[in-house]
Amino acid sequence: MQSPSAPGPQVDLKIVYDAIVVGSGAAGGMAAHVLTAKGMKVLLLEAGKQLDTTKELKSMEWPYDHPRRGEMPPGYHPLGMNEYNVRNPPYAKDSKYPHVESYVQGWNGPDYSKNIVVDEKDHPYTGSKYAWVRARCVGGKTNIWGRLALRLSDYDFKAKSRDGFGEDWPISYADIAPYYDKVDLYLGVSGHKENLPYLPDSLFQRPNKLTASELHLRAELAKMGRVLTPYRAGVTTDGLKHNKYRSKCFGRGACDRRAGGCDIHAAFDSPTGLIRPAMDTGNLTLRPNSTVYEVTVDKSTGKARGVSFIDTESGKTYEARARVVILGASTLESARLLMLSKSSQHPNGIGNSSNHVGHNFCEHVMGPGINGLVKDLVGKPRTLDDGRPGSFYLARFRNLSDKQSNFIRGYGYEGSSGTTMIPGNAFEALGFGTSYKKAVRDYAGAYISMGAFGEVLPRYENGVSIDPDVKDKWGVPVLKFNYHFGDNEKKMAADMAVSAKEMFEAAGIEVVSVNREILTEGWSIHELGTSRMGNDPKTSVLNQFQQSHDVPNLMVVDGSSHVNASCQNPTWTIMALCWRSCDHVADELRKGNV
Ligand SMILES: Cc1cc2nc3c(=O)[nH]c(=O)nc-3n(C[C@H](O)[C@H](O)[C@H](O)COP(=O)(O)OP(=O)(O)OC[C@H]3O[C@@H](n4cnc5c(N)ncnc54)[C@H](O)[C@@H]3O)c2cc1C
Numbered sequence: 346m347q348s349p350s351a352p353g354p355q356v357d358l359k360i361v362y363d364a365i366v367v368g369s370g371a372a373g374g375m376a377a378h379v380l381t382a383k384g385m386k387v388l389l390l391e392a393g394k395q396l397d398t399t400k401e402l403k404s405m406e407w408p409y410d411h412p413r414r415g416e417m418p419p420g421y422h423p424l425g426m427n428e429y430n431v432r433n434p435p436y437a438k439d440s441k442y443p444h445v446e447s448y449v450q451g452w453n454g455p456d457y458s459k460n461i462v463v464d465e466k467d468h469p470y471t472g473s474k475y476a477w478v479r480a481r482c483v484g485g486k487t488n489i490w491g492r493l494a495l496r497l498s499d500y501d502f503k504a505k506s507r508d509g510f511g512e513d514w515p516i517s518y519a520d521i522a523p524y525y526d527k528v529d530l531y532l533g534v535s536g537h538k539e540n541l542p543y544l545p546d547s548l549f550q551r552p553n554k555l556t557a558s559e560l561h562l563r564a565e566l567a568k569m570g571r572v573l574t575p576y577r578a579g580v581t582t583d584g585l586k587h588n589k590y591r592s593k594c595f596g597r598g599a600c601d602r603r604a605g606g607c608d609i610h611a612a613f614d615s616p617t618g619l620i621r622p623a624m625d626t627g628n629l630t631l632r633p634n635s636t637v638y639e640v641t642v643d644k645s646t647g648k649a650r651g652v653s654f655i656d657t658e659s660g661k662t663y664e665a666r667a668r669v670v671i672l673g674a675s676t677l678e679s680a681r682l683l684m685l686s687k688s689s690q691h692p693n694g695i696g697n698s699s700n701h702v703g704h705n706f707c708e709h710v711m712g713p714g715i716n717g718l719v720k721d722l723v724g725k726p727r728t729l730d731d732g733r734p735g736s737f738y739l740a741r742f743r744n745l746s747d748k749q750s751n752f753i754r755g756y757g758y759e760g761s762s763g764t765t766m767i768p769g770n771a772f773e774a775l776g777f778g779t780s781y782k783k784a785v786r787d788y789a790g791a792y793i794s795m796g797a798f799g800e801v802l803p804r805y806e807n808g809v810s811i812d813p814d815v816k817d818k819w820g821v822p823v824l825k826f827n828y829h830f831g832d833n834e835k836k837m838a839a840d841m842a843v844s845a846k847e848m849f850e851a852a853g854i855e856v857v858s859v860n861r862e863i864l865t866e867g868w869s870i871h872e873l874g875t876s877r878m879g880n881d882p883k884t885s886v887l888n889q890f891q892q893s894h895d896v897p898n899l900m901v902v903d904g905s906s907h908v909n910a911s912c913q914n915p916t917w918t919i920m921a922l923c924w925r926s927c928d929h930v931a932d933e934l935r936k937g938n939v
């Protein structure tokens with residue numbers, strides 16, 4: 346394993362690259378990997394800085410070895426739930442704190458991720474309430490993601506055919522399955538086969554072990570036809586012989602102690618999983634601190650010519666040119682770029698003749714969940730349960746063979762339990778002094794909790810647009826949100842709490858608390874759908890290979906292409922789709938069709 350911070354070849358702005366990739370997260374990193382492996386010369390422009398996360402994350406540092414027990418320095422403020430609930434963005438405007446960061450910086454050990462997430466003061470947005478979490482550095486949000494790596498199925502790709510809402514995707518599971526396999530094998534994913542048609546299995550490496558309470562709940566849920574499975578983690582548990590930048594997971598129990606991040610890169614992150622291997626081909630040029638603010642257009646053809654970008658340190662602007670421009674700046678940033686790129690050929694923003702860019706915005710609704718106590722485990726000897734990169738996932742069970750009367754689509758739960766180094770719920774034990782300490786120890790391994798992630802329907806009226814009146818630190822107009830949960834999400838959320846309680850009660854788990862409140866829009870960090878794929882250029886932005894219907898040498902390979910959100914976490918699908926699209930565009934370029 347090597348440090349991931351080595352520089353690449355020099356940028357040459359006089360040449361025409363085969364491809365420019367914008368953004369270096371899951372999407373951009375994957376595009377860079379696939380295209381450079383095919384011998385294409387790729388320029389990767391990343392708005393954020395180059396960070397050496399191997400040094401930055403310090404996953405194994407104990408709170409008492411840190412001067413502030415992992416807290417950020419004075420002057421840094423993480424936004425709290427109430428700030429999102431009560432106020433409207435821009436949330437950092439007029440804040441007395443020099444630095445304001447998103448809510449994930451309110452979790453344990455925020456000092457280690459403070460340079461990864463953005464400072465809201467530099468990156469404002471306006472409009473409706475939205476808890477937007479962004480990471481601007483090489484690797485983007487993959488440096489701290491939660492790694493739940495799930496596949497979608499035809500229950501998602503063909504959801505409209507099942508319930509009539511929205512649109513079907515222009516692909517089916519059979520089209521993407523070989524690419525999910527490639528992602529699994531190249532990056533590593535741990536899990537347990539369940540043979541579920543609505544949550545397809547990956548090519549799994551060694552799964553996490555379930556705890557005693559999880560095994561008990563799994564067995565009880567099986568009687569109800571529901572499936573609790575070990576957390577499907579985008580983590581290599583067996584190791585990857587082809588990647589010298591990543592180690593296998595040693596179950597160091599560090600996953601649970603921070604917002605995210607793994608300093609030995611057992612958890613997938615784009616810099617070590619994709620970008621460093623791409624650099625080793627000699628075909629990749631990475632330029633950090635390069636914020637793209639426009640896709641430039643060849644006036645004679647209307648095709649993409651390249652991109653204009655700002656050096657975020659010097660403030661100087663440049664143009665880079667390429668045969669194909671690939672946006673992977675994340676769902677909302679790519680939509681922003683398309684809308685910012687207005688020209689006489691594309692007066693509505695490039696690729697936006699359908700007027701669908703920024704619309705059909707969807708994600709996951711969160712909040713409802715449950716906390717329970719497995720009484721048989723109180724006072725039992727402690728077990729090592731946080732030596733694993735995740736706990737469990739309870740797969741969707743609504744609107745599969747049944748039909749709910751008041752909402753469509755479904756939700757799954759992410760959960761956790763067991764004895765961990767930091768004993769979580771047990772801090773709420775009653776007592777004082779020695780008896781309190783004993784109570785904390787006795788109860789530490791006996792709690793089990795889970796929270797739901799539900800599909801938010803893609804609706805045309807939910808979206809983002811450019812706010813011409815507000816600009817970011819570099820003078821680029823920002824996004825304005827017009828995005829609200831609807832009736833379906835609210836009814837689904839009510840059901841999440843009811844069914845969580847039913848399941849715990851059926852399993853004989855004492856219900857300690859049930860949360861019924863919905864968290865602010867955006868909390869899931871799974872934004873999707875703002876440039877959706879489709880067969881009809883009038884109602885979609887991209888074709889099935891994520892190429893713009895209007896501009897064939899322009900692609901958008903991040904979550905903006907998703908036609909619906911499903912209830913499964915999106916990152917594995919983003920990378921599988923991107924791999925498929927880049928295979929296709931490389932062929933098309935070779936044939937001279939792009
Ligand atoms: C705490 C946390 C937990 C998560 N948990 C999970 C999970 O368990 N499972 C899951 O599937 N997903 C999870 N996610 C979401 C996951 O991280 C994203 O789905 C994934 O990173 C999206 O990849 P992306 O490439 O589209 O965007 P990003 O990873 O955000 O990368 C986009 C990159 O583009 C750069 N960029 C933006 N604008 C520009 C511009 N104008 N010019 C140049 N560069 C630009 C950014 O700086 C960034 O580096 C989580 C995210 C977070 C933060």
Ligand code: SF4
Nearest residue numbers: 594595597599600607
């Ligand atoms: S448990 Fe595994 S994936 Fe998590 S931080 Fe430790 S080594 Fe990395």
